[in-house]
Structures are given as C-alpha cells and as structure tokens.
Amino acid sequence: MEQKKDWVKDLIVYQVYPRSFQDSNGDGIGDIPGILSRLDHLSALGINALWLSPVFRSPNDDNGYDISGYREIMDEFGTMEDWDALCAECHKRGIKVIMDLVVNHSSDEHPWFLESKTSRDNPKSDYYIWRDPKNGKEPNNWASVFGGSAWEFVPERGQYYYHLFSKKQPDLNWANPALREEIFSMMEWWVKKGVDGFRVDAISYLDKPQDFPDSAEPPQPDGYSFSSSLINGRPGTHAYIRDMNRRVFSPYNVMTVGEVASKDAEELARYVNTDREEFDMAIPFVAPIVEINTWSPKKMKQDIQNDYDALKENGWWARFFSNHDKPRQVSLYGNDKEYWEVSAKMLAMLLHSLPGTPFVYQGEEIGMTNMRFPYIEDYNDPDAKNTYHQHILAGDTPDVALKEAQMISRDNARTPMQWNATENAGFTTGKPWLGINPNYTKINAENQKNDPHSIFSCYKALIALRKSSPALSRGDLEIPETGSDTLFALKRSYNGETLLSFHNFSAEPSKIPAALVPQNGEVLLSSYDREGGYTGPNLRPYESVIFRV
Known part of the structure; x- marks a missing residue:
C-alpha cells in the first residue's frame, strides 16, 4: 500500500x-x-x-x-x-x-514554567506536572535519565515538579488541553x-x-x-x-x-x-x-x-x-x-x-x-558525566569510570x-x-x-544511485541465506529492476555462496573501488558490492 x-x-x-x-x-x-x-x-x-x-x-x-x-x-x-x-x-x-x-x-526558563511555579492557581499552573510531597519526600522513587531523583521541589508552590531528564527540563502536562x-x-x-x-x-x-x-x-x-x-x-x-x-x-x-x-x-x-x-x-x-x-x-x-x-x-x-x-x-x-x-x-x-x-x-x-x-572535565554531555559519577558511587576507580563515560558519551558524535x-x-x-x-x-x-x-565520493554515488533506482527507493526486500552471520545479502526488486548486494561485516574474508553469485551482474559499486573493485567470489574484510542483475 x-x-x-x-x-x-x-x-x-x-x-x-x-x-x-x-x-x-x-x-x-x-x-x-x-x-x-x-x-x-x-x-x-x-x-x-x-x-x-x-x-x-x-x-x-x-x-x-x-x-x-x-x-x-x-x-x-x-x-x-x-x-x-x-x-x-x-x-x-x-x-x-x-x-x-x-x-x-521545556526548559525551566521557559515563560510558561516561570509562571507555573509561582502559585497553584495561575493561568499556567497546570502546564507542568506538579505533585505534593509524600511523607515529606519526593512523590515516588523515580529516577531522572541524567541521574538522581526525577522530582524537584519548588518552595513557592510547596510542590515537586516531574522531570524525566534534567531538572532544568520539566515535563509538560499533555493532559491539559x-x-x-x-x-x-x-x-x-x-x-x-x-x-x-x-x-x-x-x-x-x-x-x-x-x-x-x-x-x-x-x-x-x-x-x-x-x-x-x-x-x-x-x-x-x-x-x-x-x-x-x-x-x-x-x-x-x-x-x-x-x-x-x-x-x-x-x-x-x-x-x-x-x-x-x-x-x-x-x-x-x-x-x-x-x-x-x-x-x-x-x-x-x-x-x-x-x-x-x-x-x-x-x-x-x-x-x-x-x-x-x-x-x-x-x-x-x-x-x-x-x-x-x-x-x-x-x-x-x-x-x-x-x-x-x-x-x-x-x-x-x-x-x-x-x-x-582524557579527562571527565573535557566532556560536555550530561549523560557522560552522570555515567562517570554513577560508576564512582558504585566504587569503581576514576580510570574505570572514565572509560565507561568515554564509550557511551554523546560527545563522540558532537565533536x-x-x-x-x-x-x-x-x-x-x-x-x-x-x-x-x-x-x-x-x-x-x-x-x-x-x-x-x-x-x-562513495556517499555521492550511493545517493545518486538511490535517486535513479526505483528498486532502492521503492523495492521489496529479500534477505537470502548466506550461511554466515557476518555476510549480509540483500535483494531489492521493483518493476523489473533487481539489485543484489553483499556486505562482509567482518575483518576476515568471506565467500559468497555459489548459488547467490550473479552470473551476468553489473557491478555498480564496491567498497574496494580504490583497490580496483570487486574481484569475487571471496569478499575481502569489510567489502561491500552492489550488482544490478
């Protein structure tokens, strides 16, 4: 459809x-x-x-x-x-x-929240999620994604507001029309x-x-x-x-x-x-x-x-x-x-x-x-800092805590x-x-x-191919069995056009099964184009090849 x-x-x-x-x-x-x-x-x-x-x-x-x-x-x-x-x-x-x-x-600096937190009866009072203390503490035991309680107390209202993420990110109350x-x-x-x-x-x-x-x-x-x-x-x-x-x-x-x-x-x-x-x-x-x-x-x-x-x-x-x-x-x-x-x-x-x-x-x-x-202070990501501090609280050494933070940090993608x-x-x-x-x-x-x-240049070629090939933009997908967890085969077909691709997800060579090797396939792209392209049927480490068949 x-x-x-x-x-x-x-x-x-x-x-x-x-x-x-x-x-x-x-x-x-x-x-x-x-x-x-x-x-x-x-x-x-x-x-x-x-x-x-x-x-x-x-x-x-x-x-x-x-x-x-x-x-x-x-x-x-x-x-x-x-x-x-x-x-x-x-x-x-x-x-x-x-x-x-x-x-x-939103931010806790949004005008809606600045007004909402002033009292329990202002026009924006119900734009956020407020709850009374329970036994003198937070309304429940929920954690924020960034560590600590998901509740923050505001003296002006005598209530806590809920924040799934940082305390500077109060959750909006979608129950309010x-x-x-x-x-x-x-x-x-x-x-x-x-x-x-x-x-x-x-x-x-x-x-x-x-x-x-x-x-x-x-x-x-x-x-x-x-x-x-x-x-x-x-x-x-x-x-x-x-x-x-x-x-x-x-x-x-x-x-x-x-x-x-x-x-x-x-x-x-x-x-x-x-x-x-x-x-x-x-x-x-x-x-x-x-x-x-x-x-x-x-x-x-x-x-x-x-x-x-x-x-x-x-x-x-x-x-x-x-x-x-x-x-x-x-x-x-x-x-x-x-x-x-x-x-x-x-x-x-x-x-x-x-x-x-x-x-x-x-x-x-x-x-x-x-x-x-090299140092936790170099990180900007609050998630990385929370990961580091949670590991320190759990008794890990600063070196171990830093390695965990380095691995998961969103700053990896944000440099x-x-x-x-x-x-x-x-x-x-x-x-x-x-x-x-x-x-x-x-x-x-x-x-x-x-x-x-x-x-x-590989990305340019892929994007151009997608624009010109209905099999890629509209085609059905078939995933033929290759006998290997690390060898992917993908078959895309649409209105008489068929593309067949193989992708070796390994640092070891991988052989395309004989039954899948296209007999008259045109090689459209190869990840080893710098080395002369596909030579098959053995795929080199991390080799990909796309055929039109």
Whole structure:
C-alpha cells in the first residue's frame, strides 16, 4: 500500500548538529550563517532534506533540547532572519527543511514554567506536572535519565515538579488541553514559515500514570529507580500523537519522524503503521550502553528482517546508523583503524541498500570517528558525566569510570565537523566549544571532495544511485541465506529492476555462496573501488558490492 505522502520515500536526509557544524563569527560555536555557508557541501553530496537539531532559544542545559522559546532562535545560533535565509536557500536548492522539536518537556526558563511555579492557581499552573510531597519526600522513587531523583521541589508552590531528564527540563502536562493547543499552534506557525517536516524528540513519554506509583525496577547507586516501563508508549501518548497528526501533520502534508523508545519492531510499528495516523516513520532510541553491549552482525541482520516484516504492508522506515546521540558508526560497527575507509564505505552501502528513508549524520560522509577525551572535565554531555559519577558511587576507580563515560558519551558524535587540515579543522577561528578530534588532519572534507575513491565520493554515488533506482527507493526486500552471520545479502526488486548486494561485516574474508553469485551482474559499486573493485567470489574484510542483475 502506497502512503499518501509518497514524496517522503524520495528523501535522503542530512542531519546537522548546529553547534558543531560551522562557526561563522569566531565564538567557537556553530551557527545558522555557518550552515548556510556550507550548503554547497550538502548539494554536492546530493541530499534533498536537511534536519536541524534544535535551534530554538535555550539556556543549553542539554544543548538545545531544553527549549525556553519555541518561536525564537538561540542567540548563539543567529537570528530569525538568518533562519529565514537558510530556509529560502535550501528551498532554492530543492532541499526540504526538517526541524527538531522537543515537546515532552521545556526548559525551566521557559515563560510558561516561570509562571507555573509561582502559585497553584495561575493561568499556567497546570502546564507542568506538579505533585505534593509524600511523607515529606519526593512523590515516588523515580529516577531522572541524567541521574538522581526525577522530582524537584519548588518552595513557592510547596510542590515537586516531574522531570524525566534534567531538572532544568520539566515535563509538560499533555493532559491539559490548553497546553496541547499551545503546542499545535506553535507547530502550525513554523509550517507557515516554510518548515517541511518535524523530527519530534522523546515522544513516547507524553502520557504519565496520574497516580505516579513507585517503580519496581532495581535502584541506581544513588537510590532512585527508572520508570521507563511505567511511562513508555502508553495509550494516551498514542492518542496525543494522533491529535498532533490531525491538527498539523496531515492538513499541511509535512514529513514526520518520531524518536521513540521501543523494545521491538512491533512496538515501533505502532507509531508508524499508516492506518494509525501517527508518524511517517520513527527513530528508535536505544541507550548507547545497551547498543554497545548487545549489538552484533547477527542481531543487526535479524533486526533488519524484523523491521521489514513489521511494516512492509503498511508503513515506512527511518534508516540510520548515526545521529547526535550515538557513537560514531565506523567506530561502533566498523573498524576505525586498519579498515577505516572500507568499513565506512561498507556501512554506507549496507544502509543505502535497505528500504526506507536514509539519514546521514554530519561527518559520517567523511568517516569521522569517536573521540576519547582524557579527562571527565573535557566532556560536555550530561549523560557522560552522570555515567562517570554513577560508576564512582558504585566504587569503581576514576580510570574505570572514565572509560565507561568515554564509550557511551554523546560527545563522540558532537565533536566539531572536520572541514580541512587548518587549525580547528576549519570549524572556527576561535576556541571550539568542544574539543576537536586530533585526526582531523587526515579525516576531513577537503581531503575527500576531489578524491573519486573517498568515503565522500562513495556517499555521492550511493545517493545518486538511490535517486535513479526505483528498486532502492521503492523495492521489496529479500534477505537470502548466506550461511554466515557476518555476510549480509540483500535483494531489492521493483518493476523489473533487481539489485543484489553483499556486505562482509567482518575483518576476515568471506565467500559468497555459489548459488547467490550473479552470473551476468553489473557491478555498480564496491567498497574496494580504490583497490580496483570487486574481484569475487571471496569478499575481502569489510567489502561491500552492489550488482544490478
């Protein structure tokens, strides 16, 4: 069944993390004029949608995911006129503009919260979630994602407010119709300004159980327990999303992608099954430590099959290996040392061979890698700092705690974009807000843009292929059995066109089974193009090859 908004299937989305993309004024912080100055890079790559991580006014407790003004631009990023100019130039280039919206919570510096906390009977008093103390303490034992209690006391009201994330990110009360209307009218305002779509952050937590029972999950070292099983994906949350769809998404034909916490493909499908009228697609959030400890090529292959089966009749997929919350993909799934280039290409070729809308995260297209800062003080990510302190509380040494923080830190993906080999990688003329990876002299866009065998050139070729090949943008998926957990085979077919691809997820050679080797296949792309391309039937370490058969 085709979706009504079929144009969504032709998008190749590039995510910009504005703080780290390009600084235009030397203050060390990326900004909107900086993004505008680098649109040639995106046009050369071939993408046709730009997802901006939050650029709204914010005190930056969580790097913009704590919004204090939904209709204003953060001073550090520029002005609304700068945003208008960026939007207009993107549209001139055929690039859709996708805004990152945070509506589970706001900043505690938002005017709504400043008014709400003054008393129990002001007009905004019910815009947030307030509860009386229980036995002189917090209303329950719930933990914040960033550590400590999920409740913060406000003397003016004599009550606690709930915050799933930082105490500077109070959760909005979606049970209040007036609050919902504020959110919907704000979204409508942005659409009328030219926004083509929304990526909606942390959307699976909108509805909370009104009795706020204690969590039975094991307590953290600080004594508080996570409440994810009690608040994630409740029926009320889905009802609120459908309201959002009816009020804004469908009438204005905008592209939507929800960031959701889901334990399996079936739960994810509840957000994107077309008949449910919620989102066009969803990005599942998996805590970095969980993904690092549980992923394997075998699991990834099974997840691809499960995701496809769950939505192939009535839905669509967001396809990504990287974003601002995850370790760099070549460091997590590939080999960022001996096989850095070929494994980066292999990951790209695998992802872009899958059904769904591909998402490219800034720097992925040049193979940027994780960055291990030597001291916890060098980190900006509150999650990394919380991980460090939780390990210290649990009795680990500072060295062990730092290694755990380094592994899961979201700063791995947030180090500044590496444009060239000049000072600060061409990102800024000032002091960068976050340390730059020392490998920028080797890994940078300038080194790759004119190299026909670079990772950047591989991405260009993949994006061009996707645009010209209905089998990739619309085709069915078959995953033939290869007899190996680390050898992926993907077959995409549509209207008489068939593409067959193989991907070796290993540092060891792998042989394509004789029955699968195409007899008259045309090699379209190879991750070993620098070495002369596919020589088969043995695939070299991290080799990918795409055939037209």
